[in-house]
Each structure stands twice: as structure tokens, then as C-alpha cells.
Amino acid sequence: MIISSWNVNSVRARIENIKSYLLKYKPDIVMMQEIKTEDINFPYDEFSSMDYESHVFGQKSYNGVAIISKHKLKNIRTDLIKDKLKQSRIISAEVEFKKKVIQLINIYTPNGNPVDTEKYDYKKNWLDSLIKQLKNLSKKNENIILAGDFNIIPSAEDVYNVKSFEDDALYRLEIRKKLREMINLGFSDVYRHFNEDKEGYTFWDYMRGAWQKNNGMRIDHFLASNSILDNIKSVNINKDPRGREKPSDHTPIEIKLA
DNA sequence: ATGGTCGACGTTCGA
Numbered sequence: 001m002i003i004s005s006w007n008v009n010s011v012r013a014r015i016e017n018i019k020s021y022l023l024k025y026k027p028d029i030v031m032m033q034e035i036k037t038e039d040i041n042f043p044y045d046e047f048s049s050m051d052y053e054s055h056v057f058g059q060k061s062y063n064g065v066a067i068i069s070k071h072k073l074k075n076i077r078t079d080l081i082k083d084k085l086k087q088s089r090i091i092s093a094e095v096e097f098k099k100k101v102i103q104l105i106n107i108y109t110p111n112g113n114p115v116d117t118e119k120y121d122y123k124k125n126w127l128d129s130l131i132k133q134l135k136n137l138s139k140k141n142e143n144i145i146l147a148g149d150f151n152i153i154p155s156a157e158d159v160y161n162v163k164s165f166e167d168d169a170l171y172r173l174e175i176r177k178k179l180r181e182m183i184n185l186g187f188s189d190v191y192r193h194f195n196e197d198k199e200g201y202t203f204w205d206y207m208r209g210a211w212q213k214n215n216g217m218r219i220d221h222f223l224a225s226n227s228i229l230d231n232i233k234s235v236n237i238n239k240d241p242r243g244r245e246k247p248s249d250h251t252p253i254e255i256k257l258a
Numbered sequence: 259a260t261g262g263t264c265g266a267c268g269t270t271c272g273a
Binding site: 009012034036037061113119151206207248249 | 261262263264265266267268271272273
């Protein structure tokens with residue numbers, strides 16, 4: 001089973017790019033972020049005609065997350081985080097795999113820039129709320145896959161020019177520590193589990209020819225409960241969609257379960 | 259040097 005996470009930067013603007021990806025790589029489940037639309041305008045029919053069911057937590061113009069799946073998903077939840085601003089940034093669902101119920105949690109963490117503003121505080125509070133919830137959920141179900149756009153660069157080797165990011169909301173020590181807190185609850189950064197020091201960028205800005213110059217960063221992640229690591233056979237950052245026409249600024253990261 | 263580029267119920271904001 002292939003599970004993919006992809007910040008699509010508008011599901012409607014990206015629909016042809018997404019369909020090409022689904023046709024070519026046939027992921028079983030895609031956890032999407034930044035769909036940038038209300039539920040009512042989500043392209044349900046496009047995906048159902050390709051045998052995907054859709055579960056959507058949308059929002060007008062900004063944010064929004066969704067999970068599309070070829071397998072039946074259960075217990076869809078969008079209430080896992082107390083969000084003062086009521087932004088649509090988290091959706092979870094359960095999928096059964098080899099007699100195990102795996103809880104899939106799809107997140108779009110606030111960007112947090114510029115630092116030392118209410119935006120930065122919102123990111124910190126949002127992450128604190130997520131950590132608290134993860135702690136609770138881990139007690140109930142030891143099989144959790146948390147994926148999405150974390151807007152966190154884990155380490156210096158995960159960004160093209162660390163000097164310019166030292167005081168950025170994606171890399172500040174305080175923010176990296178929150179990722180560490182999550183991992184310390186009993187999770188692994190799946191990409192780093194399989195790749196000790198290999199570059200694994202998932203995002204390249206539209207500006208300044210970042211893609212052509214490979215000025216990227218690794219901010220889209222899969223965290224998996226250590227108890228299900230044995231079921232994860234591989235991880236792949238699929239750079240194909242980023243190089244196509246009308247790309248998102250992010251590219252999908254995929255894990256294979258068996 | 260505050261540029262550059264995307265997307266959205268856009269004439270500006272968020273990334």
C-alpha cells in the first residue's frame with residue numbers, strides 16, 4: 001500500500017497535475033494540504049471516477065486539507081486541535097492494514113513567518129496543541145502515521161542555505177524542538193530512518209528559480225509510530241510532479257507499506 | 259537590492 005502526502009497548493013488549480021500523478025504512480029491514499037477551497041467546490045467527481053473516496057476539511061481561499069483513498073476509511077475527524085482561528089489544518093482517518101487499525105493524521109502546520117508576530121505565536125500554540133493531542137492518541141492507538149506539511153526544517157542539512165534560515169519560523173531552534181518533542185513520543189521521521197544523510201527536499205519556492213537551482217528544503221514529513229516501522233518498506237520523495245507543467249511548489253512524499 | 263512567483267469570490271494577502 002502506497003500512502004502519499006502532498007501540499008498541492010490549490011486542488012482546483014492543480015487538478016490536471018494531480019490526476020497525472022495518480023494515473024502514473026497509483027498511490028492508494030493521498031493526504032493533501034493547502035487545497036484552498038471550501039468542501040462544496042472540492043473536485044469529488046474527478047477523484048471518484050478514478051476510484052478514490054474523498055474526505056475534505058476545506059476552507060475558502062486558504063489552507064484546507066483532504067484525504068483521498070482507494071480503501072474504505074473510517075472515523076474521519078477534523079476536531080483534533082483546538083484552533084482559535086478556526087483554520088482547516090488537520091484531518092484524520094483510520095485505515096485497516098494487515099489486521100492493524102492505523103490512524104492517519106494529515107496536517108498543514110501554520111507557516112509562522114514573520115517571527116515574533118501573532119502568526120509566529122499561532123504556529124507555536126498550534127504545534128503545542130498537536131503534541132498534546134498526539135500524546136493522548138498514542139495511548140489509545142499505537143499505530144499512527146502523521147504526515148503533511150509540517151513547515152519545519154528538521155536540521156541544517158535539510159535546507160539549501162541554512163544561514164539565511166536561522167531566524168526563520170521554519171527553522172528556529174524553538175520550532176525544531178517541537179518536532180523533536182513529537183518524535184520523542186515514540187515516532188520516527190521515516191525519511192531519515194531510511195536515509196541517514198541524503199538530501200530530501202520536498203519544497204522549492206516558485207521565486208528566484210529555486211527549482212532550477214535546487215534551492216529547496218525538506219518540510220513535508222512522515223512520522224510513524226515506532227511500532228509500525230516494520231510495516232514501512234520504503235520512502236520516496238517523488239520529484240516528478242514538481243518538474244511538470246503548472247506544478248505545486250511542493251512535491252509528494254510517499255511511503256510503501258507491506 | 260525588500261526584487262522574484264504563484265493562487266484566490268484578488269485591486270491584497272499568504273506562502
